[in-house]
Amino acid sequence: MTSAELITELQANRPAATDTLRDRVRALAAAEPARRPSPFARLSRLSPRRFALVAVPATAVVLLGAAGVVGLLDAGSPPQVAPVARESVGQPPAATSTTPAATTRAPTPQLKAGVVGAGASDSALPAPTPGRAQRYSAQLTLSVKNVDALSAATQQAQQITRDLGGYLVTVSYATSDTGVSSLTLKVPTANVQDAIVRLSGLGKIVSQQVQIDDLQGQVDDLTKRETALREQIARLSARLAGTDLDAQTRATLEARRAAARSELAQVRVSRSQVNAEARYATIQLTLQTPQSAVVPPVPTRWDNSVHRAGQILAAEATIVLYALVVIGPFALLALLIWLGRRGLRRRQEEQLLSAR
Amino acid sequence: MTLTRPLTQTTTAPPTFADAAERHLDDVFGYLLYLTRDRPLADDLAGATFEKALRQWSRFDPRRGSARTWLLGIARSTALDWFRAESRRRRREQAAAQPEAQEANFVEGLSPGLQTALAGLSAGEREVLALRIVIELDGEQTARVLGISPTAVSTRLSRALAKLEEKVRNDDLR
Numbered sequence: 001m002t003s004a005e006l007i008t009e010l011q012a013n014r015p016a017a018t019d020t021l022r023d024r025v026r027a028l029a030a031a032e033p034a035r036r037p038s039p040f041a042r043l044s045r046l047s048p049r050r051f052a053l054v055a056v057p058a059t060a061v062v063l064l065g066a067a068g069v070v071g072l073l074d075a076g077s078p079p080q081v082a083p084v085a086r087e088s089v090g091q092p093p094a095a096t097s098t099t100p101a102a103t104t105r106a107p108t109p110q111l112k113a114g115v116v117g118a119g120a121s122d123s124a125l126p127a128p129t130p131g132r133a134q135r136y137s138a139q140l141t142l143s144v145k146n147v148d149a150l151s152a153a154t155q156q157a158q159q160i161t162r163d164l165g166g167y168l169v170t171v172s173y174a175t176s177d178t179g180v181s182s183l184t185l186k187v188p189t190a191n192v193q194d195a196i197v198r199l200s201g202l203g204k205i206v207s208q209q210v211q212i213d214d215l216q217g218q219v220d221d222l223t224k225r226e227t228a229l230r231e232q233i234a235r236l237s238a239r240l241a242g243t244d245l246d247a248q249t250r251a252t253l254e255a256r257r258a259a260a261r262s263e264l265a266q267v268r269v270s271r272s273q274v275n276a277e278a279r280y281a282t283i284q285l286t287l288q289t290p291q292s293a294v295v296p297p298v299p300t301r302w303d304n305s306v307h308r309a310g311q312i313l314a315a316e317a318t319i320v321l322y323a324l325v326v327i328g329p330f331a332l333l334a335l336l337i338w339l340g341r342r343g344l345r346r347r348q349e350e351q352l353l354s355a356r
Numbered sequence: 357m358t359l360t361r362p363l364t365q366t367t368t369a370p371p372t373f374a375d376a377a378e379r380h381l382d383d384v385f386g387y388l389l390y391l392t393r394d395r396p397l398a399d400d401l402a403g404a405t406f407e408k409a410l411r412q413w414s415r416f417d418p419r420r421g422s423a424r425t426w427l428l429g430i431a432r433s434t435a436l437d438w439f440r441a442e443s444r445r446r447r448r449e450q451a452a453a454q455p456e457a458q459e460a461n462f463v464e465g466l467s468p469g470l471q472t473a474l475a476g477l478s479a480g481e482r483e484v485l486a487l488r489i490v491i492e493l494d495g496e497q498t499a500r501v502l503g504i505s506p507t508a509v510s511t512r513l514s515r516a517l518a519k520l521e522e523k524v525r526n527d528d529l530r
Contacts, residue, residue, distance in 0.1 A: 001521065014491075015464070017402065018399060024406075026374075028407060029373050029374035352439045352443065
């Protein structure tokens with residue numbers, strides 16, 4: 001008997017259910033409850049694969065939608081831009097308080113001080129009072145275009161100083177992508193206004209501060225003291241020229257004259273120092289290149305939306321990643337257990353079926 | 357000019373349990389009979405299968421497979437449950453257990469040689485013959501019922517047929 005004949009015989013004798021069984025099944029079917037469409041019936045019929053096919057894209061759409069909606073709603077508040085970049089150029093520093101006169105001996109020091117911002121006219125500069133000893137100090141910060149301009153401006157500043165009869169005290173020059181040059185200049189007080197005007201032309205004024213301390217009081221005091229000491233020395237010298245003095249008195253007068261002469265020498269030195277200080281003004285010149293050449297563009301509402309949505313998406317991705325990290329091992333373990341149990345069940349089934 | 361009737365959209369409504377039971381009762385019974393080689397047992401298991409199917413009928417989705425495949429799957433799991441219970445019972449009772457009363461001529465109409473040859477096959481071999489040849493499921497449907505790949509179904513069927521043929525031939529020679 002061939003396989004074809006076997007198949008034919010098997011198919012020709014298909015078993016049929018008994019009437020008893022048929023009646024029993026019909027009775028069961030008659031008791032079938034009417035199927036009520038339940039909204040959850042479809043869900044219960046979904047296979048895990050189908051469920052995943054629907055759930056994963058749906059979740060992605062919800063997450064994207066949430067990010068988009070939150071991004072649009074939050075678009076009104078622009079993201080914070082670091083203020084440093086904007087303040088680095090062109091903003092004058094806060095005005096510093098004027099310092100008191102250097103010496104407290106000046107009874108009523110006449111004090112002038114001013115801070116002049118960028119773009120101030122030259123006439124706004126306080127001028128030294130002619131005929132009075134004054135300490136004139138100015139701080140000038142200029143912005144130049146680039147490092148090349150910085151180098152040229154530094155050299156020109158030195159040249160201007162020399163032209164006006166002044167001299168350079170210190171210079172510091174540093175460059176990389178940006179550059180800063182700091183100079184301390186001494187300029188005759190009579191020429192200081194001219195110096196500041198010419199130095200200001202080397203770049204864009206970022207800030208400018210002028211401080212004038214009146215030293216005339218000190219000079220007057222020192223002059224008076226010098227006169228008094230001279231008179232005292234003259235009187236002492238006259239008494240010592242006499243012959244009626246005993247040895248002790250003579251020694252005392254000589255000691256007093258020596259002390260007066262010593263003090264007179266100190267007073268002269270002090271007066272010459274104060275006069276020298278008044279003769280030359282000090283200019284602290286700072287030349288700098290812009291620290292941030294690129295000013296960040298002002299973000300639009302769309303930029304803000306995209307930025308905010310990106311932040312939300314990043315947060316969502318982080319949460320999903322954390323969830324995967326936490327749930328992943330358990331899911332893998334569950335999968336392995338399920339696969340193991342399925343394999344075991346199949347082997348048992350095969351054993352059962354092969355044994356019968 | 358002839359007027360033709362407009363085409364009506366035919367929507368196939370999902371079968372009712374009564375329809376499915378009436379249509380596939382013989383298939384389920386035949387499969388169980390081949391699996392168990394015991395007519396009363398196949399009768400009982402078929403009844404239990406339809407009871408279970410009625411309880412789970414709301415979960416049946418025609419888009420995922422035919423009612424026949426679904427019912428045969430339930431029949432198989434019902435039979436396997438019974439086999440397991442029987443196996444446990446026999447292990448408990450061990451020597452006291454009587455050998456199962458399996459009929460030599462469990463399918464009416466078959467030649468005695470084929471009946472004997474079928475009895476010499478394992479239940480696993482008989483079920484693939486029943487599904488593929490007697491009930492005439494295709495490879496895909498059979499694979500779904502058995503929970504294996506269509507290739508494995510093919511292999512099993514070839515082996516079962518070869519074995520059956522050999523047993524019939526040996527019987528003829530005797």
